[in-house]
Amino acid sequence: MTSMLKQNTLFTQTSRAMLFSLGVNHKSAPVGIRERIVFAPDRMDEALGGLQRATPVDEAAILSTCNRTEIYFRSEASHPDRKVLQWLGEYHRLKPDEIQPYLYRHTQDDAVRHLLRVACGLDSLVLGEPQILGQLKEAYQSAGNSGTLGRQLGRLFQHAFSVAKNVRTSTAIGSSPVSVAFAAVSLARQIWGDMRPLTAMMIGAGETIELAARHLHSHQVGHIIVANRTVERARPLADQFGAEIITLPAIPSRLPEADILISSTASPLPILGKGAVERALKARKRRPMFMVDIAVPRDIEPEVGSMENIYLYTVDDLEDVIQENLQSRREAARQAEEIIEAQVHSFMGWLRAQNAVGTIRAFRDKAHGVQIEVLDKALGMIEHGKTPEEALTFLAHTLTNKLLHDPCHRLNESARDGKLHLIEAAQTLFDLPGSDKPTDKFGS
Structure with missing residues (x-):
């Protein structure tokens, strides 16, 4: 318990957008604490708006039940969890020190894993209970209505719903009564x-x-x-x-x-x-x-x-x-954990791919700009009496040269500077055979 509480007080610095989950549940906090930080459903819109205004959070959703209160959020700031904890205390008129000993906090793949386990009922008081999935959908709907659900958090919640459905249909996690x-x-x-x-x-x-x-x-x-x-x-x-x-x-x-x-x-x-x-x-x-x-x-x-x-x-x-059914659910839970682990990797792959979106868009925009420029010149040649064959030859030659000029120049610079990892990256990006060895035109 001591090590868990010590871990809860650690706040790591971030320098890029990250996903977080922060909260308490029936395992980490007594009911006397949980009941003091419950969010009323009819005030959820107000709470989400206040959270976004008071903290450096650009996406957020709040899950609040009798057994747990959890805030899922995305932020590019350093230590956003500290700000969120401070807001949580102020909202419920509590000092952060009153909450922090019972708090758990997850980032990135751990936050994703936690949400998937919650959605599948693996973190519930009653193993595999289905009610939590409906409560998560309500949290998702509230965040959507409040405008605090962005691309990444929205995709995460949808992924959690899909994984929970998969676990329900492919395991016996919810098929046996345990109350x-x-x-x-x-x-x-x-x-x-x-x-x-x-x-x-x-x-x-x-x-x-x-x-x-x-x-x-x-x-x-x-x-x-x-x-x-x-x-x-x-x-x-x-x-x-x-x-x-x-x-x-x-x-x-x-x-x-x-x-x-x-x-x-x-x-x-x-x-x-x-x-x-x-x-x-x-x-x-x-x-x-x-x-x-x-x-x-x-x-x-x-x-x-x-x-x-x-x-x-x-x-x-x-x-x-x-007891017989609980054992059946425990066996199903082990299968569910394997499914969840695979789905955490799947989502994190999608998340990492978002880092390339801006670069890909810029690359496409640049290529499109070159295309328009060269095409205008080729059409102008035809208007001035050049044959279509001459215009097409100019188009193909000029377009190729313009698209390849900057990459080839950077590759030459990389080779001179000994940055061979960029040469290898180019071979992967452009699907080229390994050809970075110097050519001896005089033979050996």
Whole structure:
């Protein structure tokens, strides 16, 4: 940890445009720090504009979630990360020293690698989770709308989205559930298949129940009933998913409707007994019921699991599924890291190629100028009575001489000065055979 913090305080000097990422996440900072530097979505445009005005940054994007706040930027200045850190502290009314111990910072290929790992879910609290990709796309959209997303950073984000899609389709990184709620809903889908005709009863209104309801809603379950001790506590959860609210005493009368039941309360005693389930099964004409008891201590009497047409899973049953799936994701993550490494090299190759763009454009402009000049003279020769053959001969000879004059002159100078690396570079640039050895016209 000490070495990591020491590394975080190092700021290297740059003399050319570089890509940076700077931020904190669930591994580097406690929630008390993370919550103090979150950027509100409705103020992202203002934040990006302020960042660009206050720092020597010419491209920027901000990713801000409950688990991470990261700033991706491009700059040609020296120590731009110091300025960005100072702005980050001022924006959130914090001293840089309060943030810096938890900060990580990456430049160039390390920054590219970090973004690709984030996009693929390899840097997430839950390995391989897909939500981060959507959050990255929102960050990309916000930066685009704010005008802070330039050619290089824009290309990097698009590359990250492409790599994440490749990793999702070519590995099993996201195919296995690794949360209790996700595992519960995945098992329900295996048993029932189509969720649209089904009714799910959720007992409790805590975080796990909310996550399970979210997964059920995303799979288009037909109806959700939230049963809780108080209606007020269940209201925010029910409003999110258009669910119906009932109190705990109403559970036995509504239980026959439940094809899926997921329970997670803090009750010290079971909420659902064998007798109530037997009556519900009779009313359902023995149609199966899928039940998940996530609570500790248990909400559903263990004897219920031995009943015919009841599929009851406890948190321990799900933990076995999760551990097996986590191992599957770890193996997929190793494959994903190999893909990412290859794609880092690919992007850095594109980035390095941008250094030649100005030179190539200038070379083409110069050649085009020579072409126009010589062509005008050739056309003038025809107007003054010269034959087309004479004009074409002049055009070819003069154009060749003008295009070759400067390179040949520089090559002669290089040879005289012993700059043989320029001779070798010319052979590569113009695809020439090695011919820099002196010629002995008198023989040996």
